[in-house]
Amino acid sequence: MTLVLAAHGTRDPAGAVAVEQIAAAVRLRLPGVDVEVAYVDVRSPSLTEVLRSVVGPAVVVPAFLAAGYHVRVDVPQQILLSGCPSVTVTPALGPDDLVLDAVYDRLVAAGWGYGTPVVLAAAGSSDTRAVADVHRAARRLSVLTRSAVQVGFITSARPSVPEAVASCRGRVAIASWLLAPGLFHQRLADMGADLVSEPIGAHPRVVELVVRRALAAGIVDRSIMLVGQ
Structure with missing residues (x-):
């Protein structure tokens, strides 16, 4: 097999x-x-x-x-x-919990600390079921970070990542909900956050x-x- x-x-x-x-x-x-x-x-x-x-x-x-x-x-x-x-x-x-554990680890490795607002940045989709999956992931990540996590989309859905970042006060971190490096992850550096975690990867x-x-x-x-x- x-x-x-x-x-x-x-x-x-x-x-x-x-x-x-x-x-x-x-x-x-x-x-x-x-x-x-x-x-x-x-x-x-x-x-x-x-x-x-x-x-x-x-x-x-x-x-x-x-x-x-x-x-x-x-x-x-x-x-x-x-x-x-x-x-x-x-x-x-x-949005399996194991993947969220990985996202949390990447976020901490990027310098995030408790009390810093988090935006979960996803590629985006016109499929409402896929969008719902991202929101489920954000709820799981909010448990790990012990605070509310906003959702932002790079394309195809709202709110956009910059909109989500702008809705937060003070220092803001982007948690990358992307599996691998690429154009979408590169865009996150210019979306207004103070730090961006690495893609989930291996x-x-x-x-x-x-x-x-x-x-x-x-x-x-x-x-x-x-x-x-």
Whole structure:
């Protein structure tokens, strides 16, 4: 069985590196499992191309932080086009609590301290369900930061990140709700906050979540001892 990590894709080489780092860490946790990286947009290989090269069943883990258009439409379409006869698709990574733990760690590493207002900055979507996922993530992050967390979108939804930052008083921190570096993350530096956390990347909690998704989908026998546990 093959595990395919399906990401959005970016023209920024650092974004591809981040996805490959997640895949490499998953390979260490799941020895003997073929772990491949595919992209739904912008970058190759596409999910269709990767699945066409797979021999046997495949498990696709959408490396997205909300179940928007790419997860609900692009992923199923590309699977259908591949002709792969046996594909299991897991839920997207967000807004799982493990991802929020990673976001919190990145925020603290950027210099955030208790009492500083936080804006959770997401890419944005026209899909109301994806927007709702971001708001759920903000509520979880507010528990971790022990204060209200505002939501801001980089595109396609309101409020915008600058609007959310402007609504806060005093020093403001942006928590990046982005998986990998790219144009969207670069824009955050100019959106009025005093500090911006790094993208989530190959944080151990994200790697753990991918492994859990794979196990739940039956990628390996649960009785097998996994490396790193």
